[in-house]
Amino acid sequence: GAGVSQSPSNKVTEKGKDVELRCDPISGHTALYWYRQSLGQGLEFLIYFQGNSAPDKSGLPSDRFSAERTGGSVSTLTIQRTQQEDSAVYLCASSFRTSGSSVQETQYFGPGTRLLVL
């Protein structure tokens, strides 16, 4: 079946502008994750959605970052007033995880969105 898809593949924006990054998880996957990959910081966790539970936002670096997941499927990561240090590859992953389960199911990743802030 189809994997995790992300759009756009690449995004160039000017400092101070807002950007929206989209993630379509694998159909039926209940958990969705956003990560950021940058040269200086490596791979960092940003936010995690699991079913209808409140998201784990502990990795968001500032209040300029927010994310939502509509209808338990598609997710949008929004960065407001972008800064040059936001330049990175933003990766989305999904997994099938039963609420309350302690099993860590494998996360499947999308191809990422490369964001460049000028």
Next chain:
Amino acid sequence: AQTVTQSQPEMSVQEAETVTLSCTYDTSESDYYLFWYKQPPSRQMILVIRQEAYKQQNATENRFSVNFQKAAKSFSLKISDSQLGDAAMYFCAYSPNQGGKLIFGQGTELSVKP
């Protein structure tokens, strides 16, 4: 806080030879999961192998196997009969039992020489 360390920024192997990538981690938990992911230039993160901490037996997937030493908090990846297509960045990752998120190491860039 849990951390993952990959001490080899770059590794090189001759085609058909065997190479081992190192990974150590720090945690106070007893139940957790460990993963090796491969990231080729296409950026797509691909799962190579996973290990549940409660399992004593080392995981194996075809040419890929791990040496999981729980007491030493070590989780190395062995690639046998290396192929040109194995060239990529390899990331070791840790996940707590209930936490969901992955904590990644810094990565090891593997090159395969023909």
